[in-house]
Amino acid sequence: MQLSFYGAAREVTGSCHCVEVNGSRTLLDCGMQQGADNGFGQSFPFHPGEIDRVVVTHAHIDHTGRLPLLVKQGFKGSIYATEPTCQLLQIMLRDSAHIQELEAGWHARKQKRAGEDTLQPLYSMEDAERVFPMLVPCRYNETIDIGQGISIRFVDAGHLLGSAYVEMWLDEGGNKKKVVFSGDIGAPGHPMICDPGQLSEADIVVMESTYGDRSRSPSFDTVKELAKVIEETLSKGGNVICPSFAIGRTQDLLYYIREIKERRLVGSIPDFPVYLDSPLASAATKVYSGDLLPYLDEEAEALINAGIQPLSFDGLHFIETAEESKILNDDRTPKIIISSSGMCDAGRIRHHLKHNLWRQECAVVFTGFQALGTLGRTLVDGLTPSVSLFGEDIAIRCKIHNFRSMSSHADREALLGWIGAFDPLPETVFIVHGEHQVCKAFTARLVGEGFRAVAPKYSSIHDLLTGETIYEGRDILRRDEMEQPAQRESAVYQRLMLAGTRLIEVITRNRGGTNKDLAKFAEQINALAGKWNR
Ligand SMILES: [Zn+2]
Numbered sequence: 001m002q003l004s005f006y007g008a009a010r011e012v013t014g015s016c017h018c019v020e021v022n023g024s025r026t027l028l029d030c031g032m033q034q035g036a037d038n039g040f041g042q043s044f045p046f047h048p049g050e051i052d053r054v055v056v057t058h059a060h061i062d063h064t065g066r067l068p069l070l071v072k073q074g075f076k077g078s079i080y081a082t083e084p085t086c087q088l089l090q091i092m093l094r095d096s097a098h099i100q101e102l103e104a105g106w107h108a109r110k111q112k113r114a115g116e117d118t119l120q121p122l123y124s125m126e127d128a129e130r131v132f133p134m135l136v137p138c139r140y141n142e143t144i145d146i147g148q149g150i151s152i153r154f155v156d157a158g159h160l161l162g163s164a165y166v167e168m169w170l171d172e173g174g175n176k177k178k179v180v181f182s183g184d185i186g187a188p189g190h191p192m193i194c195d196p197g198q199l200s201e202a203d204i205v206v207m208e209s210t211y212g213d214r215s216r217s218p219s220f221d222t223v224k225e226l227a228k229v230i231e232e233t234l235s236k237g238g239n240v241i242c243p244s245f246a247i248g249r250t251q252d253l254l255y256y257i258r259e260i261k262e263r264r265l266v267g268s269i270p271d272f273p274v275y276l277d278s279p280l281a282s283a284a285t286k287v288y289s290g291d292l293l294p295y296l297d298e299e300a301e302a303l304i305n306a307g308i309q310p311l312s313f314d315g316l317h318f319i320e321t322a323e324e325s326k327i328l329n330d331d332r333t334p335k336i337i338i339s340s341s342g343m344c345d346a347g348r349i350r351h352h353l354k355h356n357l358w359r360q361e362c363a364v365v366f367t368g369f370q371a372l373g374t375l376g377r378t379l380v381d382g383l384t385p386s387v388s389l390f391g392e393d394i395a396i397r398c399k400i401h402n403f404r405s406m407s408s409h410a411d412r413e414a415l416l417g418w419i420g421a422f423d424p425l426p427e428t429v430f431i432v433h434g435e436h437q438v439c440k441a442f443t444a445r446l447v448g449e450g451f452r453a454v455a456p457k458y459s460s461i462h463d464l465l466t467g468e469t470i471y472e473g474r475d476i477l478r479r480d481e482m483e484q485p486a487q488r489e490s491a492v493y494q495r496l497m498l499a500g501t502r503l504i505e506v507i508t509r510n511r512g513g514t515n516k517d518l519a520k521f522a523e524q525i526n527a528l529a530g531k532w533n534r
Contacts, residue, residue, distance in 0.1 A: 001172050001464040003179070003204070004505070005432065005456040005473065006045055007031060015063045015433060016044075017206060019179065020509075021170045024052040024148040028166065028181050028206070032065025032096070042066055042122055043494065045459055045501035049074030055152055056081040057183025058163035059088035059247060065096050068127040071134070080146060082154050083137040084162025084295050087287050088247055090132055095246070095280040097121075097128035099346060140164065140295075158186030158196030159408050160248045161288060161295060165199060170464070177464050180426075182207040184433070185410040185418055187216070191255035192288065192300045192310060196410065198421050204464060205426045207419060209434030210369055210409045212442030220405040223256050227265035229363055229401055234334035235268040238361030238398070243349045243376055245342035246281035248408055249367045251288050253338055254311040261313050275328060277319040277339040277348050285311055322348070329355040342368050344375035353379075354389040362398035367406040372435060412442070419446065427467055429453045459501045461508050470508045474501075 001021050007014035007029075015029040025046075033042055048070045056079060057063055067079065067089075081089065104121035138144055143153045149171040154164035166181040180202040188195040233240045244250045257274055264270050276282055288311055293301060303310045319325050325348050328337060339349040353375075356362040370376035378387060380402050386395045410418060419429060429451050431443045439455045446453035456462070460473025503525070510521060 001170055001175065001177060002461055002470065002508070003206075003430070003464055004459065004461045005430070006459060007033070014066075015057075015183075016066070017181065017432070018046070018051075019150075019168065019170070021172050022149045024150075025050060026146070026150060027051050027054040027070075028168075029057055029063040029183070030054055030066045030070050031060075031062040033062075042069060043498050044070070044073070045498045046505060047074065047502070049076070051075050051077060052148070053077040053146060054079045055146070055166055055168070055181075056085060056089070057166055057181060058157065058160050059085045059092050060160060060184070060245070061092055061096055063183065064089055064092060067131045068093055068097060068123040071130045072123050072127040077134070078136050078146070079131065079134045080136045080138055080144070080152065082140060082162040082164055084287070084292055085164070086135045086137040086162075087290075088160075088162060088284060089135065091280060091283045091287065092247065093128040093131055094125065097123055097125040101125065103346075143169075155199060156194050156197045157183055158188065158190065158194055159184040160186070161193055161251075161292065163193075165197070167199065167202070172465075175465055177203045179204045179206065179464070182418070184208055184210070184408070185415065186408050187410050187414060190408055191252050192296055194295075194297045196414075196418075198418065200421050200423055202422060202426045204428050204430070205419065205422065206430045206432060207415070208409075209415065209431050209439050209442040211407070211411045212415055212431075212434050212445075213438045214404070214411055215413055216405060216407075216411040222403065222405050223259055223263075224265070225405075226256055226365070226403065227260045229365060229399075230260065230272065230336065231266045231268060233361065233363040233399070234266065234272055236361040237332070237334055238359060238363060239334060239352075239356050240336045241349070241352050241356050241362065241364045241398075242336065242338040243342050243344045243353075243364065243366060244278075244281065244338050244340055245368050246278050246340040247284040249342060249406060250276070250278070250281040250338055250340070251285055251311055252406055252408075253367060254285065254313075254316070257336070258310065258313040261315070269334065271315050272335065273315045273317060273333065274313075274336040274338065275317045275319050277325050277328065277337055277352070279320055281338065281340060282318045282320070325351065328352070342366075342376065343370055344379070350375070350389055353387075354392065354394055356398060357387070357389075358395045358397050360397045364398060364400050366400070366402045369407055369409060415442070416445070416449075419451070420449075425451060427452065428462075430462075431455045459504070461505065470511070471504055 004018045006018060007016035014033040015031040017028040019026045100121040100123055138154055140154050140156050143151050145151050151169045153167040157163040157165050165183055168179045170177045180199055185208055186196040230240055242253055244253060266272060300310050337352050339352055341347040366380055370380050378384060379400050386393050429446060431439055431453055434442060443453045443455040457473030457475050461471040462469050
């Protein structure tokens with residue numbers, strides 16, 4: 001009975017953990033790496049054909065973005081997720097495939113001109129669509145037998161529509177363990193979705209630590225502050241640009257703007273126009289407006305029952321085509337533009353930033369976490385006078401606001417409260433999904449409070465029955481966290497490193513094998529190492 005960490009280990013994105021029990025392998029999330037390159041790219045250190053099933057905590061791309069790659073490379077099992085997650089995934093993964101194809105096409109043209117071999121997209125639309133028939137929609141709070149001694153239950157995590165903690169019960173020859181995976185833990189008081197639930201029993205907990213170093217101001221009135229920024233900006237003739245995650249933050253923004261308009265909190269232009277410039281966000285908004293009443297909170301339910309659409313108001317325009325999007329840049333009417341991606345590392349938002357960052361009268365409003373290495377993080381940190389966009393140097397003269405209160409992640413106090421509710425204390429708490437320093441500090445805090453807390457390294461392997469670490473894994477720092485940036489490793493070298501990781505994994509799975517087999521295996525590895533040791 002083993003647990004290994006293949007992503008979000010001492011970093012914020014790319015969630016991917018693996019449970020091995022009764023000879024079967026189950027992945028918990030299969031997320032995409034975002035932001036700075038950690039030198040391992042998006043490849044898996046295992047063969048996807050050896051994975052039996054995947055359980056998904058929620059639809060965000062850093063928890064699901066590599067599912068099409070997994071399928072492309074040979075995965076054939078089932079993918080368990082809540083009903084709303086299954087619906088949102090179909091939009092998310094199609095969009096992700098579209099971006100992969102676009103970017104690969106752009107790189108291919110560049111490489112062709114340079115006379116180099118062209119790279120293929122990470123995965124295609126066809127690969128993404130092959131994921132959908134594998135999805136098994138599940139309900140909250142129902143125990144589901146997923147085979148080979150494993151049962152799971154999804155519990156509302158209050159982070160995103162359909163987001164869940166996963167409780168997992170393992171039984172291997174009568175040896176039983178319960179593992180809880182937190183996924184992303186939500187913050188209370190979010191529009192539309194219910195407040196995060198609480199669990200209290202587990203032998204092992206794997207928990208996130210995104211905001212393990214930050215506290216949120218409880219007195220911040222999001223609606224009032226947002227109205228103030230809109231009033232100040234629009235009355236000067238500027239635009240409010242909102243880089244937003246297409247799923248989650250966008251719908252929160254629409255919910256708040258509807259309230260601002262309803263309460264007429266922007267006196268100078270009460271009927272200001274709002275453009276949702278993200279086909280993905282528009283599609284996701286339709287999911288939120290669909291038949292999902294059982295998943296919404298009481299407030300949203302009351303609005304719907306009163307005939308009010310929580311995400312709809314006068315002056316809301318959905319932008320579909322790139323041409324329509326470009327026209328917005330020439331239109332001088334003060335307006336709000338909501339566009340993705342939320343961390344500004346791709347998508348149409350980059351065009352809007354190019355046309356508005358240099359204008360003093362404009363404002364950019366961030367509403368979510370900005371990972372290291374992304375353009376969003378650069379703008380929030382405010383340490384540089386200009387940024388490069390589409391080969392042009394763009395001065396940063398507009399106001400930059402960071403609405404941390406809108407983040408859907410629990411802050412440090414909420415994280416401590418969440419883990420503190422487990423009684424008795426879990427045997428081990430693995431801390432994942434936090435930037436390197438944050439992860440380390442939060443782990444130390446839990447150790448100080450009496451927990452056996454571990455920040456697992458990338459590809460580390462842990463025995464769940466004995467509690468021992470079978471393989472330490474590697475501490476992989478991202479380029480921007482290294483004191484002396486290393487030279488970029490070639491793709492082929494990365495492949496070799498992954499092959500090495502896989503070899504370690506195969507070795508651990510041979511533990512307990514016959515002396516004869518183990519000796520032969522060791523001999524073969526030594527011969528191979530001897531051959532290449534030069
Ligand atoms: Zn998330």
